[in-house]
Amino acid sequence: GAVVSQHPSWVICKSGTSVKIECRSLDFQATTMFWYRQFPKQSLMLMATSNEGSKATYEQGVEKDKFLINHASLTLSTLTVTSAHPEDSSFYICSARGSLAGVIKNIQYFGAGTRLSVL
């Protein structure tokens, strides 16, 4: 149980284009989903938190107009990097927290991550 799927695993795009990353909880309902960014050899940094059906809460320094988060259902959240630039190249990881049997309520379960390379 507690499987989080993230897609795509790797994406390359041209500067100025937008990229959408999907995060799905496959076997549980995710009341809260999270998006992190991780640069090489560094730790994870929380970008934003979202609850189903409501606007995401962004961490200080994260541009909400650049990193659009949609949490339309209890099993799906998307992160869209708008007008991507080379400095946005990073490893983006989502996580989900839910409340069904087999899922520890306060634990975040992570996806495999998406490596974004902006040329």
Next chain:
Amino acid sequence: LAKTTQPISMDSYEGQEVNITCSHNNIATNDYITWYQQFPSQGPRFIIQGYKTKVTNEVASLFIPADRKSSTLSLPRVSLSDTAVYYCLVGPFGANNLFFGTGTRLTVIP
């Protein structure tokens, strides 16, 4: 959130028991201690969580002394596949803003 301090790196031979200690001197009464494992280019994987004393699951044990100012993750008989970064996180039950510190990079040597 309580600040945590872990060793930057550790080496161990295969088959040995590995203990990774995390210091969290300003842990709050309602804080839990959670450990994650992360392999390169993958998302973190939950290992274990505890509040006090000892917790054990099929993967690891977590030892927490009475003052809760530190905790020790114990991995029995490590194998090469346990080479990863291990993160200790401290925060209230269900906290949104988990803080991943630097973690401990464990290298298991044949």
